[in-house]
Amino acid sequence: MHTPSTLAPMPNAHPLQASPSSPEARTPDWGPVVQASALLGARQSVDIEYKGQRYRLQTTKAGKLILTK
Numbered sequence: 001m002h003t004p005s006t007l008a009p010m011p012n013a014h015p016l017q018a019s020p021s022s023p024e025a026r027t028p029d030w031g032p033v034v035q036a037s038a039l040l041g042a043r044q045s046v047d048i049e050y051k052g053q054r055y056r057l058q059t060t061k062a063g064k065l066i067l068t069k
Contacts, residue, residue, distance in 0.1 A: 036065060 036057075039046050045058035056068050 036059075039048075039057060040059065045056055048055045048057055053069065056066075058066050058068075060066060
């Protein structure tokens with residue numbers, strides 16, 4: 001019976017860490033942040049119209065967000 005081996009982490013390495021001079025190290029400029037609670041209020045879902053299309057932003061019981069068309 002073959003037992004799968006586990007990989008040991010590399011010392012001083014982090015999967016999301018990049019050197020300061022690399023493009024991955026720069027913080028993306030995503031623009032202003034809108035809190036989901038500002039859109040949803042006390043509701044579980046809200047409809048959003050964008051370029052003539054209607055989308056629904058809703059929260060799940062687990063507290064996650066879903067955006068559907």
